Amino acid sequence: MSRLAGITVTRAARHALACACLCIWSAHAAGQALAQDLNEVVASVPVTVKNLYGRTFTGKVIVTQFKPAGAGPFPIVIINHGRGNDRSKPGRFRYTQQARFFTERGFAVFVPTRLGYGDTGVDPDPEDSGGCRDKDYAPMAEAASTEVLAVLAYAKQQPYVNPERVLLIGQSVGGYTTTAAAAKMPQGLVAAINFAGGSGGDPETHPGVPCQGGKLESMYAEFGKTAKVPMLWIYTENDLYFGPQYSQAWHAAFNQAGGQAEFKLLPPFAKNGHTLFVAGLNIWEPLVAEFLGRNGFPAEPLKQ
Helix, strand or coil, X not given: CEEECCEEECHHHHHHHHHXXXXXXXXXXXXXXXXXXXXXXXXXXXXXXXXXXXXXXXXXXXXXXXXXXXXXXXXXXXXXXXXXXXXXXXXXXXXHHHHHHHHCCCCEEEEEXXXXXXXXXXXXXXXXXXXXXXXXXHHHHHHHHHHHHHHHHXXXXXXXXXXXXXXXXXXXXXXXXXXXXXXXXXXXXXXXXXXXXXXXXXXXXXXXXXXXXHHHHHHHHHHHHHCCCEEEEEEECCCCXXXXXXXXXXXXXXXXXXXXXXXXXXXXXXXXXXXXXXXXXXXXXXXXXXXXXXXXXXXXXXXX
């Protein structure tokens, strides 16, 4: 028996809740080829968030789940997506190749598709941060991290996980969200990884220069005050969303405020280094494996 948000939850109740969530999306999942070797399933998690303008929204985060074979208990990793120009695509975030890296090391993987993206519907958009000249990144961080922590609470209900061994990961806006969630220090969080985290970038109209980069620096400083777990930040020299002068300043602000982030600025990758997490697995996997090992997680694939 466990307690979540003041509610007593029995193992049977947790199982029933999980089944109900799975049923909601079973029809959706049936239309796609699930990765059977990764034990892929799809669920949904109800959340309530508030946007930039103070409006409250209630919806359901779609959660793609992968796990190793066996009963566990497995450590939890949550992978947080970024924010593309067309928020309707993909309909459901999966990151199958990246998930495989973690399941091979014994992790149960949870990939949320947050409100305002894909099949959750793009309107309303809780992560709207306003126009380029008047950005407010705080409501975005609050809304997105609230959803991540709701997914974490759901993940901890699964009978095959170890709720005291949690890793958070995110790319782009997902990296910013991961840092915001880490700043809330959820129970069981061990470490976090930020891939090219930030917001407000546009490689077409202002390459490498995000809107109101100084405001993001202030946000990272705020996160650094309370984020007390080890973090790994991975950026590239040719990130067309957030140039090195910004990522380095954000990292400095985070650590000077009390954060514990290791910063890796990698050489240029492809035409836009912002794509490293998605397309450069062979480059980042050794860095992440070494970071996992230093923080008590398996660095190498487990023997089957």
